[in-house]
Amino acid sequence: MGEDEPSVPLSHRVPDLGALELLLAVARLGSLGRAARARGISQPAASSRIRSMERQLGVALVERSPRGSRLTDAGALVTDWARRVVEAAEAFDAGAQALRGRRDSRLRVAASMTIAEYLLPGWLIALRAELPGTAVSLLAGNSSVVAERLLAGEADLGFVEGLAVPAGLDGAVIAHDRLVVVAAPSHPWTRRRGELTADELAATPLILRERGSGTRQVLDAALAAHGGLAEPLLELASTTAVKAAVVSEAAPSVLSELAVGEELGARRLVEIPVRGLRLGRELRAVWPAGQRPAGPARRLLGLTRGTP
Structure with a gap:
């Protein structure tokens, strides 16, 4: 068939795999009842399926008698064809299982720094408990790098912290975060009476x-x-x-609340309130557009759903 010729669909007279497997069981066991039990169905259901296949093909396949069931000449020929079809289907299924096994044996994750350091470790520990045979590799970088790795096919699932889903990707919000202004305890901002203004923050050289x-x-x-x-x-x-x-007292900064919790608790850093400035953000799982996560990537995505 040439490349420009339309493909021809399989005839409506081609039986499904279940019917062909039942016919092979009749040929092997010599009885419709034994074939029905082998296939896990009732004898009336098996009889009905054979009759339906005979109508579909337009030929008689099985002769029934008190001594059992035997194939007609046409049934023997169809059985030979059916055996080849079923063997091909089994080979197809084995190949598909091998592909799924290869996919499920590894997981490549790309994550922005805050998520990689403060959230992913817990998720990956939980994933390992569920899928101990899956090898996980993690690339940590900024949100732009995560998007690049996903679009290049170098990661199966990504996590970003930006304002929106990067171009070319789909995503889902998995958590919320807040940015906070922090300074060393000795910084003058920690001793001021009023709140810092957004204009003051904008005008200050920060780290x-x-x-x-x-x-x-x-x-x-x-x-x-x-x-x-x-x-x-x-x-x-x-x-x-x-x-x-x-x-080290070089200058203040603005960082994720997730990242500075320990330092704030130990008073190595101090949070500086800022009047009228909202710094909340959404954390997202992302993947190439139109390609929903599957296998270990899908399971990891499910484990993120309980994140506060």
Whole structure:
């Protein structure tokens, strides 16, 4: 058949696999009743299915007698064809199972830094308890890098912290987060009486995550109406590095509440209230558009649903 010729659908006279398997059982066992038991159906149901197949093909397949059932000449020929069809279907099923097994043997996750450090470890421990045979690899990077890896086919599931689902991806909100302004205890902002204003925050050189990170996207958008961010004092590629710089009294920063909980509790950092500035954000699971997560990726996505 040429490439431009329309494909021809299978004839409506081709029986389904279940009917062919029943016919093979009759040929093997020599009795419609024994074939019915072997297939886990009643004898009347088996008889009805054979009659339906005979009408569908337009030929008699089985002769019934008190001594059992035997194939007609046409039935013997159809049985030979049926055996080849069923064997091909079994090979197809085995191949599909092998593909599923290969898919389920690994999971490639790409996650933005905050999610990778503070949420994913718990999810992956729970996943390992359910799927101990699945090998998981994790790539941590900013939200832009996560999107690039998914679109390049280098990750099965991603997690981002930005304002929206990146282009070319579908996603679902899995949690909510809040950005907080933090400073070292010795910083002058910790001793002021009134709240910091958004204009003051925007005008202050801060220690920030790099452009492309979800934290930076949210902060840029929130301060756009207040003149935009001042030139950062430092831009660092990890939340841990930013926290270390703030603790060393270099300058304040804006970070995820998830990331600074321990430092705030130990008073190594102090949260600075900001008047009239909303810094909430949604955390999302993302995947290539039109490709719903399957296998371990789908299970991991399910485990994120209970996240506060």
